[in-house]
Amino acid sequence: MNTNSIVSKVWSFCNPLRDVGVGYGDYLEQLTYLLFLKMADEYSKPPHNRNLNIPLDYNWESLTDKKGAELEIHYANLLRELSSQKGILGQIFTKSQNKIQDPAMLGKVIEMIGSEKWLVLGSDVKGDIYEGLLEKNAEDVKSGAGQYFTPRALIKAMVECVQPQPMHTIADPACGTGGFFLAAYDYLVSNNKLDKEQNKFLKLETFYGNEIVAGTRRLALMNMFLHNIGNIDSDNFISPADALIAASPTTYDYVLANPPFGKKSSQTFTNEEGELEKDDLTYNRQDFWATTSNKQLNFVQHIRTMLKTTGSAAVVVPDNVLFEGGAGETVRKKLLETTDLHTILRLPTGIFYAQGVKANVIFFDNKPASKDPWTKEIWVYDYRTNIHHTLKKNPLKLDDLKDFISCYNPSNRFKRKETYNAETNPEGNWRKFSYEEIIARDKTSLDITWLKDKSLADLDNLPDPETIAEDIIENLEAGLESFREIMVKLNAK
Numbered sequence: 001m002n003t004n005s006i007v008s009k010v011w012s013f014c015n016p017l018r019d020v021g022v023g024y025g026d027y028l029e030q031l032t033y034l035l036f037l038k039m040a041d042e043y044s045k046p047p048h049n050r051n052l053n054i055p056l057d058y059n060w061e062s063l064t065d066k067k068g069a070e071l072e073i074h075y076a077n078l079l080r081e082l083s084s085q086k087g088i089l090g091q092i093f094t095k096s097q098n099k100i101q102d103p104a105m106l107g108k109v110i111e112m113i114g115s116e117k118w119l120v121l122g123s124d125v126k127g128d129i130y131e132g133l134l135e136k137n138a139e140d141v142k143s144g145a146g147q148y149f150t151p152r153a154l155i156k157a158m159v160e161c162v163q164p165q166p167m168h169t170i171a172d173p174a175c176g177t178g179g180f181f182l183a184a185y186d187y188l189v190s191n192n193k194l195d196k197e198q199n200k201f202l203k204l205e206t207f208y209g210n211e212i213v214a215g216t217r218r219l220a221l222m223n224m225f226l227h228n229i230g231n232i233d234s235d236n237f238i239s240p241a242d243a244l245i246a247a248s249p250t251t252y253d254y255v256l257a258n259p260p261f262g263k264k265s266s267q268t269f270t271n272e273e274g275e276l277e278k279d280d281l282t283y284n285r286q287d288f289w290a291t292t293s294n295k296q297l298n299f300v301q302h303i304r305t306m307l308k309t310t311g312s313a314a315v316v317v318p319d320n321v322l323f324e325g326g327a328g329e330t331v332r333k334k335l336l337e338t339t340d341l342h343t344i345l346r347l348p349t350g351i352f353y354a355q356g357v358k359a360n361v362i363f364f365d366n367k368p369a370s371k372d373p374w375t376k377e378i379w380v381y382d383y384r385t386n387i388h389h390t391l392k393k394n395p396l397k398l399d400d401l402k403d404f405i406s407c408y409n410p411s412n413r414f415k416r417k418e419t420y421n422a423e424t425n426p427e428g429n430w431r432k433f434s435y436e437e438i439i440a441r442d443k444t445s446l447d448i449t450w451l452k453d454k455s456l457a458d459l460d461n462l463p464d465p466e467t468i469a470e471d472i473i474e475n476l477e478a479g480l481e482s483f484r485e486i487m488v489k490l491n492a493k
Contacts, residue, residue, distance in 0.1 A: 006116070006125075007132040013109055014136075017100065024137045026099035029215055030106075031133070032222045033079065034113045036092050037063070042119045054089065058082055063110050071110075072103045091236045092221055095214050127182065127227040134177050134219065138353050150179050150258040150316065151351050157401040158256060158314040158361060159183045161343075161408045163191075166198045168206070168253035171306055173243035173299065175209030178220035180256040182227050203229060208252065210243040244283050244298050251308045258316035259299035261357055289334040290327035297321060297331050300362075304339060307366035316347075319358045323447040332444045336375040336435065339364040342413065344380045344446060345404055348387040349471065351396040358384075362446075363408075375435050378446070379416060381407055382429040385451040393466070404430075420450070427451060 010031065017027050041060035043050045056062070058078040066074050075098050082093040100106040118126060131152070138149035164170055164184050172180045188194070188202055207229060211217035220238050224230055230237065282293045288301045296317055303313050321328065322344075335341050343363040352359070367374040381404045389396050407430040409416050420428030429451060438444060 004132075006129050007136075009112065010129065010133060011136060013105070013112065017105060020100075020102045020105060022099055022105075025215065028133055028137050029096075029218065030098070030100055030109065031113070032218055033093065033096060034063075034110060035118065036089075036222060036225075038113050038116075039118050040089075042117065048119075052089070053085070053087075055081065060114075064114060067107055068103045071107060072098065072101070075106060088221060088225065088230065088236050092218055094218065094240075096218075127223070130223055130226050131182070134223065149176065149353055151396045152179060152183070153396045153398040153401060154316070154347070154351065154361070155179050155183045155256075155258075156187075156398050157405055159187045160405050161363065161410050162254060162256065162312055162314050163410050164188060164254050166192050166194060167201050169250075170207055170254045170256060171248075171252040172209045172255065172257045173248075173302060173306065174257055174259045175211050175220055175238060176216055176258070178209070178223045178238075180258075181207045181209065181220075181224060181229065184254075184256065185227060185229060204231070207237050208250070209238045210241060211238055212240060212242050214240065244285075244295075244302055247285065247287050248302075248306045251311065252306055253308055253311050255303045255306050255311070255313040255315070257299070257303060257313075259296055261296075261318060261352075261359075290330040292327035294320070294324070294327060297324075297327055300331055300335065304335065304364075304366065309366055309368045311366045312364070313366070314361055314363050316359050316361050319360065319447055321362075322360060323443065323445045325443045329443045332446060333439075335364065336438065336444070337373040338369075339366050340374045340376070341378060342375070343408060344378060344448070346380065346382045346384040346449075348384045348389050348396075350389040350391065350394075353391065373435055375438075377432050377434050378438060379407075379430065379432050380448050382431075382449065382451055385429070385449060386454050388471070390466070 014024060014027060018024075022030075037054070037060040040052050040054055042048070044052060044054075044059075058081050062078065063071070063075065079093060079096040079098060083090060083096050085093070098106075100109065121129075134149065135152075159180070164187060166188060170181065170184050172178075175181065185202065185207075188206075192198070194202065207224070209220070211220055217238055217240055221230075221236055224237070282291050283298055284291060285301075287305050288298070290297065290301070292298065300315065300317060300321060303315055307313060322332075341362060341364040343361075345361040345363075347359045347361065349358060365374075383401070383404060388394065389400075407416065407419065416430075416432075418428065418430055418432055419425060420431035431450065433448065438446065441448075
């Protein structure tokens with residue numbers, strides 16, 4: 001069976017399960033537990049014969065000979081028991097619960113997973129199946145899973161620009177389901193003839209991340225395991241700790257990340273009147289340039305501290321990071337001084353599952369201390385003005401970003417050529433700005449545009465009504481989000 005047919009088969013249980021109250025995310029979580037047990041069972045048999053320390057009473061075979069209420073009770077006990085185990089086993093089953101309360105449906109899902117030999121499938125096939133399920137889960141707007149899912153085309157483009165090298169470490173302090181790790185893994189395998197030592201390093205010592213949402217972290221661990229990163233009995237590389245609380249104990253060669261959207265970090269508490277209140281959460285870190293409750297600004301500062309002095313980063317950030325005053329201006333100025341912030345990719349709307357998001361990718365190289373600013377010029381690629389994407393009819397594809405990758409010139413970014421020219425090509429979307437030009441801008445704003453919106457000037461060539469409607473919704477969502485933040489501030493006073 002090919003990947004698509006297995007994804008369809010595994011996904012075909014979604015509708016009947018939804019009818020009995022099991023959502024996409026819950027189903028995917030149960031699949032994770034059962035897939036892991038089935039693959040562990042396959043590993044324990046010839047030719048692998050590995051001892052994985054899964055108690056005999058709670059292994060895969062213990063599930064296959066039970067039905068009805070007996071199966072449901074046993075499965076609940078199994079989840080509880082395995083959550084207390086060591087290594088990746090215990091991590092996958094942390095806080096696990098049975099969400100499929102109908103024993104007949106649970107039996108059918110077990111039967112379906114049992115009918116496949118999963119180890120026979122290559123890691124790329126297993127990985128593609130799971131990635132396909134994660135993407136389908138992200139499409140379920142109501143579950144909110146989309147906030148953990150970055151478009152894979154964008155991730156691949158970022159990795160192609162950064163060009164990670166073997167025997168180098170890669171980190172993501174908000175790794176979601178592990179998309180950046182998998183794209184970097186694929187890139188390293190496809191572009192290098194790795195020897196035994198390099199392969200071992202890639203499998204066991206390359207990737208490090210944080211993910212504070214237990215269910216998402218579980219999916220990331222499983223996703224990496226299915227892609228042949230880590231061993232079934234090895235320690236995991238994804239910490240459940242909040243990355244922002246303290247400086248990273250280690251520095252890394254690369255950081256690839258899309259930190260969570262939503263500007264404020266906050267904590268909820270009960271006041272003296274017994275009402276719930278939200279309080280802005282700030283991180284008092286001595287290694288930060290500015291103390292702020294703006295989550296993205298904190299992530300940008302944290303990512304800079306995670307890098308070796310020779311390290312590189314590519315980070316998705318919302319527009320507010322590029323133009324906000326106060327702490328935002330401080331962070332931008334310091335970033336320009338201490339790193340070489342050399343490239344900004346302006347992203348179109350309509351590519352993220354979280355609506356109303358206007359985002360960019362910033363690329364910067366960390367540098368040792370210097371009295372002169374390291375950033376000499378910033379190259380900006382505008383892939384937003386006059387670009388229209390929608391998740392269903394015109395999703396972002398890697399081909400859409402090929403021109404950006406070509407302009408970025410990963411093999412030698414010091415030999416770039418502008419496509420913009422004031423006289424001969426004012427519509428060129430690849431343009432360079434000097435450090436002096438940037439510093440002279442109000443609040444050192446990096447929110448730079450120069451292209452004209454054609455839909456405003458050419459009424460005969462307006463986009464499709466559906467695209468216009470999508471744009472209006474995106475702008476209203478963004479406006480509502482801003483008003484919500486204002487309301488939170490007013491209520492806090």
